[in-house]
Amino acid sequence: MTSSHFAEEAPVRRVALFGGTHGNELSGVFLVKHWQQEGEPEIRRPGLQTKPFMANPRAVEKCCRYIDCDLNRVFEKENLGKPLAENTPYEVQRAQEINSIFGPKGSRDAYDLIFDLHNTTANMGSTLILESSRDDFTIQMCSYIKIFPPQGALAPEVCPVFLIEHPHLKYATTRSVAKHPVGVEVGPQPHGVLRADILEKMRKIVRHGLDFIRMFNAGQAFPPCTIEAYKIVEKVDYPRGKNNEITALIHPDLQDQDWRPLHPGDPIFLTMEGEAILYEGETTVYPAFVNEAAYYEKQQAFVKTVKEALSARGIRVSQN
Amino acid sequence: MTSSHFAEEAPVRRVALFGGTHGNELSGVFLVKHWQQEGEPEIRRPGLQTKPFMANPRAVEKCCRYIDCDLNRVFEKENLGKPLAENTPYEVQRAQEINSIFGPKGSRDAYDLIFDLHNTTANMGSTLILESSRDDFTIQMCSYIKIFPPQGALAPEVCPVFLIEHPHLKYATTRSVAKHPVGVEVGPQPHGVLRADILEKMRKIVRHGLDFIRMFNAGQAFPPCTIEAYKIVEKVDYPRGKNNEITALIHPDLQDQDWRPLHPGDPIFLTMEGEAILYEGETTVYPAFVNEAAYYEKQQAFVKTVKEALSARGIRVSQN
Numbered sequence: 033m034t035s036s037h038f039a040e041e042a043p044v045r046r047v048a049l050f051g052g053t054h055g056n057e058l059s060g061v062f063l064v065k066h067w068q069q070e071g072e073p074e075i076r077r078p079g080l081q082t083k084p085f086m087a088n089p090r091a092v093e094k095c096c097r098y099i100d101c102d103l104n105r106v107f108e109k110e111n112l113g114k115p116l117a118e119n120t121p122y123e124v125q126r127a128q129e130i131n132s133i134f135g136p137k138g139s140r141d142a143y144d145l146i147f148d149l150h151n152t153t154a155n156m157g158s159t160l161i162l163e164s165s166r167d168d169f170t171i172q173m174c175s176y177i178k179i180f181p182p183q184g185a186l187a188p189e190v191c192p193v194f195l196i197e198h199p200h201l202k203y204a205t206t207r208s209v210a211k212h213p214v215g216v217e218v219g220p221q222p223h224g225v226l227r228a229d230i231l232e233k234m235r236k237i238v239r240h241g242l243d244f245i246r247m248f249n250a251g252q253a254f255p256p257c258t259i260e261a262y263k264i265v266e267k268v269d270y271p272r273g274k275n276n277e278i279t280a281l282i283h284p285d286l287q288d289q290d291w292r293p294l295h296p297g298d299p300i301f302l303t304m305e306g307e308a309i310l311y312e313g314e315t316t317v318y319p320a321f322v323n324e325a326a327y328y329e330k331q332q333a334f335v336k337t338v339k340e341a342l343s344a345r346g347i348r349v350s351q352n
Numbered sequence: 353m354t355s356s357h358f359a360e361e362a363p364v365r366r367v368a369l370f371g372g373t374h375g376n377e378l379s380g381v382f383l384v385k386h387w388q389q390e391g392e393p394e395i396r397r398p399g400l401q402t403k404p405f406m407a408n409p410r411a412v413e414k415c416c417r418y419i420d421c422d423l424n425r426v427f428e429k430e431n432l433g434k435p436l437a438e439n440t441p442y443e444v445q446r447a448q449e450i451n452s453i454f455g456p457k458g459s460r461d462a463y464d465l466i467f468d469l470h471n472t473t474a475n476m477g478s479t480l481i482l483e484s485s486r487d488d489f490t491i492q493m494c495s496y497i498k499i500f501p502p503q504g505a506l507a508p509e510v511c512p513v514f515l516i517e518h519p520h521l522k523y524a525t526t527r528s529v530a531k532h533p534v535g536v537e538v539g540p541q542p543h544g545v546l547r548a549d550i551l552e553k554m555r556k557i558v559r560h561g562l563d564f565i566r567m568f569n570a571g572q573a574f575p576p577c578t579i580e581a582y583k584i585v586e587k588v589d590y591p592r593g594k595n596n597e598i599t600a601l602i603h604p605d606l607q608d609q610d611w612r613p614l615h616p617g618d619p620i621f622l623t624m625e626g627e628a629i630l631y632e633g634e635t636t637v638y639p640a641f642v643n644e645a646a647y648y649e650k651q652q653a654f655v656k657t658v659k660e661a662l663s664a665r666g667i668r669v670s671q672n
Contacts, residue, residue, distance in 0.1 A: 062598070096416070153542040224473075224543065225473050225643055227601070227602070227643070229604055277385065281546050281551065287549070325543070325544035328544065329415075
């Protein structure tokens with residue numbers, strides 16, 4: 033392949049590592065505290081400025097998801113430009129602070145890349161969350177993490193890639209202030225708990241991601257690649273009765289089966305009387321965020337995804 | 353055996369089923385709501401008054417453990433008799449309400465038995481928690497649940513019995529207002545999550561417990577029995593550094609190993625540098641509540657227990 037096949041991209045010099053966007057997702061909280069105290073040897077790379085950052089310190093202090101509203105849903109332009117008032121939710125104020133430090137969102141001055149570290153109670157393994165099917169750089173980075181060294185950073189486990197690009201299901205994430213937003217979602221882990229196995233998986237993803245950035249900045253060219261991704265297509269709520277109370281649970285056959293095929297006719301819920309409620313769709317889908325604690329209030333039992341090939345052009349660093 | 357070997361005990365007529373003593377432990381919350389709405393066929397037994405009850409409705413509404421302080425720690429006589437003031441914690445007020453409905457604690461008028469339904473993030477299975485080694489009735493009930501039908505209510509799983517009788521580690525539980533307090537602690541389940549498998553285990557324990565009470569009231573005599581129990585002997589905190597921050601995690605070899613023997617020299621914690629911290633005790637113990645989310649703030653990584661034979665006299669209902 034000649035050099036003309038490679039899209040030239042600006043170097044990625046400023047990288048932030050966000051923990052505590054949700055204050056009770058403890059792997060990221062713990063890693064950020066560790067990196068801030070220990071002077072960051074693990075996350076230092078030549079030619080790269082890495083900044084560990086606690087996104088929602090008040091929620092971290094209380095070990096809860098948020099104080100007034102979900103920080104990971106308020107990074108719309110409208111919120112970021114809103115004049116502050118006394119009744120402005122804490123997380124909107126915090127979003128503006130984050131936007132002024134790491135943004136402004138959508139501008140040339142914004143940080144190059146943010147790894148936003150999350151946990152889930154769902155059995156999603158080590159998932160990488162992307163926001164755009166046209167962000168060659170992050171797709172290339174996911175490809176690297178998935179396949180290098182030999183079987184991938186988390187071998188023998190895979191790293192599923194979850195694409196939240198969607199006309200109305202995409203949400204305005206904290207990491208979206210950066211040019212390249214990358215969500216890291218590792219589970220299953222109860223909120224408010226630190227598991228050593230989950231922590232180690234998160235660290236590996238971050239280390240390999242930073243290695244990729246270092247190599248890219250140093251001039252290594254990455255040829256075109258295609259990875260398998262799961263693209264969000266629909267949210268599914270629990271069956272509910274009066275007062276909006278849940279009337280059935282995730283079926284044992286679906287529990288812990290994130291990323292496994294769900295076929296038409298498969299059970300998805302179980303009532304208190306032991307009756308199975310079946311999936312009535314017409315095509316096979318791949319569920320994710322199955323039984324995530326934080327999504328009960330968001331009326332979401334799981335999301336349906338479809339498998340999609342996600343391609344990136346070859347990239348190399350621009351020499352300017 | 354002649355009838356003279358049986359201690360006569362008063363019939364157990366009034367039984368309460370408490371859910372939501374901790375508002376984010378959802379199996380009990382969900383069961384109590386179900387039983388309240390559906391008119392309780394599952395928990396009805398002849399000769400028995402069963403009352404499903406939501407212990408901390410404000411915490412349930414917010415899906416958090418408690419509002420001001422842990423309801424399951426405030427049932428000391430001092431709190432129960434304290435005059436209410438504006439700054440009295442919500443849970444102390446609620447404890448007084450509960451004491452007036454189901455108590456007074458320690459009096460003849462108190463409810464006969466309370467099942468208090470809890471979940472834990474620890475891998476403790478279906479644990480029964482007892483408060484006294486001299487409560488023949490609850491020991492007999494545990495024995496029944498453990499061994500009947502053939503291999504026990506939860507076969508092939510066992511029902512560990514956890515005895516919290518201890519000069520200073522015992523705490524003043526919500527259920528302690530009843531003459532016979534029984535804690536039901538089922539895990540692992542993240543707080544804020546409902547798992548069908550965990551719910552079913554909890555239901556089975558309650559159904560078998562109520563069956564036992566019905567048989568006892570109906571005149572069945574239960575011969576002397578001995579069960580294996582785990583008795584609390586010590587709490588162990590996480591290693592902590594400045595600002596009281598945790599500096600090591602539960603070691604992967606200990607994670608999820610509740611009730612398994614922990615021998616001197618076994619690893620218990622893992623530092624961020626990958627160094628194992630070993631158990632330095634001189635005797636084998638049996639850990640429980642390993643990595644329970646709610647106990648980080650209580651400075652408790654796990655509790656040590658020792659195995660003990662717990663014996664009960666033969667019992668039968670008094671005919672007066």
